[in-house]
Amino acid sequence: MTVSAGIGFKPQHFEEAIASPADGLWFEVHAENYMLDGSPRLAMLEKLREARPLSIHGVGLSLAGHYRPDPAHLAKLRDLVSRFEPFLVSEHLAWSQLGDTYFPDLLPFPRTNEALKIVGRNIDIAQEALGQTILVENPSLYMPLDGHEMEEAEFLATLTERTGCRLLLDINNVHVSANNLGFDPQVYLDALPLEAIREIHLAGYSLDPNLGEALLIDSHDAPISRAVWNLYRGFVRRTGLMPTLIERDGNIPPFSELIAERGVAAGLLSEAIEPAYA
Amino acid sequence: MPDLAQFQRRFADTLLRNTEGDGDLSHPAFAVYRNSWRKALVDALEANFPVVEELIGSNAFGMLTSHYVSANPVSSPVLAGYGAGLAAFIEESPLAESVPYLADVARLEYLIAEIRHTPDMDSVDAGMVGSLPAEALEKLELTTIPAARIAIFATPAVTIWKAHQQPGRVGKLSPEWKAEYAIVARSDGRTAVRAIDRATAGFANALLAGAPLGAAAEAVTSTYPDADIAAILSAILSSGAFRQL
Numbered sequence: 001m002t003v004s005a006g007i008g009f010k011p012q013h014f015e016e017a018i019a020s021p022a023d024g025l026w027f028e029v030h031a032e033n034y035m036l037d038g039s040p041r042l043a044m045l046e047k048l049r050e051a052r053p054l055s056i057h058g059v060g061l062s063l064a065g066h067y068r069p070d071p072a073h074l075a076k077l078r079d080l081v082s083r084f085e086p087f088l089v090s091e092h093l094a095w096s097q098l099g100d101t102y103f104p105d106l107l108p109f110p111r112t113n114e115a116l117k118i119v120g121r122n123i124d125i126a127q128e129a130l131g132q133t134i135l136v137e138n139p140s141l142y143m144p145l146d147g148h149e150m151e152e153a154e155f156l157a158t159l160t161e162r163t164g165c166r167l168l169l170d171i172n173n174v175h176v177s178a179n180n181l182g183f184d185p186q187v188y189l190d191a192l193p194l195e196a197i198r199e200i201h202l203a204g205y206s207l208d209p210n211l212g213e214a215l216l217i218d219s220h221d222a223p224i225s226r227a228v229w230n231l232y233r234g235f236v237r238r239t240g241l242m243p244t245l246i247e248r249d250g251n252i253p254p255f256s257e258l259i260a261e262r263g264v265a266a267g268l269l270s271e272a273i274e275p276a277y278a
Numbered sequence: 279m280p281d282l283a284q285f286q287r288r289f290a291d292t293l294l295r296n297t298e299g300d301g302d303l304s305h306p307a308f309a310v311y312r313n314s315w316r317k318a319l320v321d322a323l324e325a326n327f328p329v330v331e332e333l334i335g336s337n338a339f340g341m342l343t344s345h346y347v348s349a350n351p352v353s354s355p356v357l358a359g360y361g362a363g364l365a366a367f368i369e370e371s372p373l374a375e376s377v378p379y380l381a382d383v384a385r386l387e388y389l390i391a392e393i394r395h396t397p398d399m400d401s402v403d404a405g406m407v408g409s410l411p412a413e414a415l416e417k418l419e420l421t422t423i424p425a426a427r428i429a430i431f432a433t434p435a436v437t438i439w440k441a442h443q444q445p446g447r448v449g450k451l452s453p454e455w456k457a458e459y460a461i462v463a464r465s466d467g468r469t470a471v472r473a474i475d476r477a478t479a480g481f482a483n484a485l486l487a488g489a490p491l492g493a494a495a496e497a498v499t500s501t502y503p504d505a506d507i508a509a510i511l512s513a514i515l516s517s518g519a520f521r522q523l
Contacts, residue, residue, distance in 0.1 A: 032356050032357070035356045039394070040395075040397075096315075101352075102352050102355055103351075104315050109282060109286070112282070114282055118282055142308075143302070143305040143310075145285075145302050215306075215310070
């Protein structure tokens with residue numbers, strides 16, 4: 001099966017997910033939700049995997065932390081990867097762990113040459129332990145930090161050259177960061193190494209309760225915005241078919257609504273493969 | 279030029295202090311980071327303690343969980359078991375006096391959360407047990423399946439929790455103020471909380487301590503001379519919570 005648009009899997013959607021006839025449908029799960037030895041949730045994931053291609057998306061490796069990735073956590077991720085044979089494995093350009101404290105969030109850092117070396121080392125360690133290439137996702141940014149030495153697109157491109165990792169482009173994150181930090185999202189997209197992109201994420205955002213539109217929050221709790229769809233349409237015209245995930249982690253709607261949203265992405269992907277003017 | 283380790287320490291300290299940051303971390307948008315890691319932990323508590331939240335309302339629950347999160351940061355990205363200490367935390371808080379059954383309800387909800395991710399295992403077949411000759415029955419050793427817990431509460435936490443599973447029943451609730459006992463078990467994919475009497479709880483705990491059925495029955499009869507052993511055994515077997523050793 002050729003994968004086109006997929007959906008972030010939620011256990012409450014299991015029955016509908018495996019019964020769906022949608023062409024090109026696939027699913028993605030957060031690795032950490034399945035690092036539960038013996039849990040019935042793993043049996044459910046096995047049934048899902050039998051029905052559809054699966055992507056495993058980690059949130060806890062803390063690749064942009066100065067510590068090396070935790071070997072125990074990497075071992076659990078490797079176990080999931082060997083058991084479920086995902087067609088993609090991805091993580092974030094962010095940190096969440098410092099010593100014994102884990103912050104369940106994706107935290108920013110100054111993009112320095114030092115950080116580039118450290119993140120590259122951490123990706124090398126992860127790829128070595130997993131025995132495969134990982135995709136690294138661009139973060140949502142909320143505020144300027146002191147000490148950046150390069151733009152994010154350049155940082156990501158250099159990582160792909162140094163480590164062989166590929167990229168997961170989250171277009172909602174690009175829109176959110178561009179809005180919050182005042183850059184042009186199209187310029188950012190144009191600066192990315194197109195050939196390194198292997199997956200796209202789409203999600204909805206919310207407005208900060210105090211600052212409103214000046215501060216967009218990557219909340220994954222709303223439908224995808226028009227602005228993000230527009231960026232996506234333009235982008236996939238350049239990439240052609242590209243596995244695209246609809247993410248929804250809050251205010252989770254019925255499965256049929258997510259199927260409708262992924263149908264839009266699937267439609268834009270087919271247009272991108274066979275343009276109307278061809 | 280900030281070095282990464284130094285930047286992370288400064289950022290993490292500011293997050294943990296839950297206050298305004300210095301320098302670039304004094305930006306108003308830092309609040310997004312300050313809130314979101316805490317919210318992820320509060321969400322994990324909400325998922326595991328829905329009846330505790332219903333009992334005290336979302337404002338009080340928000341305050342409780344916010345204090346709990348500050349005192350109990352996590353060390354791992356796997357959050358499914360978060361909240362192991364919430365019942366004890368409630369006992370040390372003013373809520374212990376105003377809502378005296380709250381800690382027990384939290385304890386019960388955590389048992390439910392705990393067995394959610396335990397492996398499936400078949401329970402003992404009641405028909406097989408029923409067909410055993412008396413001698414073999416007395417020697418039979420049972421213990422709980424991984425997805426089962428025997429619970430004892432000093433308060434009517436089981437009645438209160440059960441009332442919160444059925445909308446509309448809560449308003450009419452006036453439980454007798456006494457200790458309650460339950461078998462919490464997942465069998466055939468469904469988790470159930472079964473109220474049991476104290477003789478049945480005593481019997482179950484004797485089994486868990488390694489007594490075969492005969493010895494467990496004797497122990498229970500000596501403490502509770504009126505105990506109906508046949509009814510107790512039937513409750514134990516139909517709970518789906520026990521397996522043969």
